[in-house]
Amino acid sequence: MKVFKFGGASVKDAAGVKNVASVLQKTGEKDLLVVVSAMGKMTNQLEKVVDAYLSETQSAAESIQEFKEYHNCILNDLFPNSSHPVFNEVGKRYQSLSNFLEHNNSKNRPFVYDQIVGYGELVSTQIVSAYLSEVHIENTLLDVRSCIETDSNYRDAKVDWEATQEHISAKVSAKGITITQGFLGAEGANNFTTTLGREGSDYTAAIFAYCLNAESVTIWKDVPGVLNADPRYFSKTTLLNKISYREAIELAFYGASVIHPKTLQPLQRKEIPLFVKSFVNPLDPGTCVGKGVTLDPMVSCFILKKNQVLISLSSLDFNFMMEHHIGDVFKWLHTYKMKVELIQNSAISFSVCVDNKYDNLAPLLAKLRSAFKVSWNENVTLYTIRHADSKQIKAILKDKTLLLKQESRGTVQLVVKE
Ligand code: ASP
Numbered sequence: 027m028k029v030f031k032f033g034g035a036s037v038k039d040a041a042g043v044k045n046v047a048s049v050l051q052k053t054g055e056k057d058l059l060v061v062v063s064a065m066g067k068m069t070n071q072l073e074k075v076v077d078a079y080l081s082e083t084q085s086a087a088e089s090i091q092e093f094k095e096y097h098n099c100i101l102n103d104l105f106p107n108s109s110h111p112v113f114n115e116v117g118k119r120y121q122s123l124s125n126f127l128e129h130n131n132s133k134n135r136p137f138v139y140d141q142i143v144g145y146g147e148l149v150s151t152q153i154v155s156a157y158l159s160e161v162h163i164e165n166t167l168l169d170v171r172s173c174i175e176t177d178s179n180y181r182d183a184k185v186d187w188e189a190t191q192e193h194i195s196a197k198v199s200a201k202g203i204t205i206t207q208g209f210l211g212a213e214g215a216n217n218f219t220t221t222l223g224r225e226g227s228d229y230t231a232a233i234f235a236y237c238l239n240a241e242s243v244t245i246w247k248d249v250p251g252v253l254n255a256d257p258r259y260f261s262k263t264t265l266l267n268k269i270s271y272r273e274a275i276e277l278a279f280y281g282a283s284v285i286h287p288k289t290l291q292p293l294q295r296k297e298i299p300l301f302v303k304s305f306v307n308p309l310d311p312g313t314c315v316g317k318g319v320t321l322d323p324m325v326s327c328f329i330l331k332k333n334q335v336l337i338s339l340s341s342l343d344f345n346f347m348m349e350h351h352i353g354d355v356f357k358w359l360h361t362y363k364m365k366v367e368l369i370q371n372s373a374i375s376f377s378v379c380v381d382n383k384y385d386n387l388a389p390l391l392a393k394l395r396s397a398f399k400v401s402w403n404e405n406v407t408l409y410t411i412r413h414a415d416s417k418q419i420k421a422i423l424k425d426k427t428l429l430l431k432q433e434s435r436g437t438v439q440l441v442v443k444e
């Protein structure tokens with residue numbers, strides 16, 4: 027059997043849901059486990075519900091109303107007959123969300139978060155499953171919380187693989203089409219809903235594929251597959267036909283929005299290939315991440331990160347930069363939530379390129395200045411190029427000021443001022 031995953035963008039409206047049916051028809055797969063995310067941006071909408079509910083200043087009811095209206099609009103389009111049983115089933119989900127808000131006493135944010143945001147996937151799968159039945163694609167709706175067992179680390183729950191394997195073996199049929207929720211699990215002791223971290227549905231697909239010894243996983247996207255560069259920044263891009271697990275992990279590490287390593291690890295262990303394909307052209311081959319060749323075609327891959335800060339430190343007394351100094355630097359970077367993208371060390375200076383996501387540069391610099399001589403450049407760009415050739419590097423550096431270059435096997439990193 028195979029595992030398919032449809033993300034939020036693929037089911038963002040009624041046309042998207044209809045297209046899911048069309049993808050299933052066109053590919054003709056009969057034995058499938060289909061993982062579905064919350065529709066469109068509904069996870070964000072439910073985060074608003076959480077905020078409103080816990081802050082007690084705004085009305086959570088208003089945010090819930092928007093959540094309902096979004097789905098009702100899709101329902102009305104998909105099911106012209108308003109007495110279709112799906113309305114009642116989805117209505118029960120809405121009701122149970124409201125009941126949770128009414129009866130819950132916990133102020134534990136991660137716990138409350140998971141109980142609320144899970145409704146995005148619970149409602150989306152209900153709608154998708156009912157629609158598929160409507161167009162005669164027979165399917166079973168499975169509550170993923172009876173399969174994926176986790177610890178109670180809400181918002182970033184860890185999978186209990188042994189228990190999960192047992193549940194999946196007992197509950198999931200290798201025959202026919204099963205629809206289930208991405209992103210969710212349940213903790214073992216009380217069966218409360220947990221989540222696997224934002225964007226966790228790909229990981230759900232990998233967990234099922236691993237436990238079912240699936241033939242492959244396909245992630246359906248609004249792009250033709252994995253490209254060698256982000257088309258927002260590069261005018262010419264190439265579709266990668268094939269990438270090795272290892273290369274995909276490398277690309278993800280440097281910030282390419284390919285597949286998360288957490289998703290790849292279980293697949294790599296059983297050498298299950300992962301396809302990234304277009305839900306618009308489902309018969310196109312897309313990209314295959316698997317065993318074997320590093321990259322096909324063998325092209326350079328470009329990853330670009332904007333709004334970085336390059337900070338260089340040297341000791342006030344011209345001493346060497348030693349471990350204890352560097353230890354302090356990392357402690358402060360951690361305190362100010364600066365993600366380290368690149369490090370370069372020489373005898374008397376130490377440079378880091380960091381992502382200034384949370385606008386904490388001023389307090390960090392104040393801290394650093396108390397112990398070091400500090401120079402820095404704001405608003406720089408970090409280019410990471412895998413398998414680069416010198417011509418391409420030259421082309422990137424044209425009209426830019428190079429501040430730092432680092433080269434290791436297969437990877438060149440450039441910090442530049444545009
Ligand atoms: N709906 C969840 C999110 O938006 C999980 C996912 O889409 O993968 O984070």
Ligand code: MG
Nearest residue numbers: 034063064069
């Ligand atoms: Mg999503």
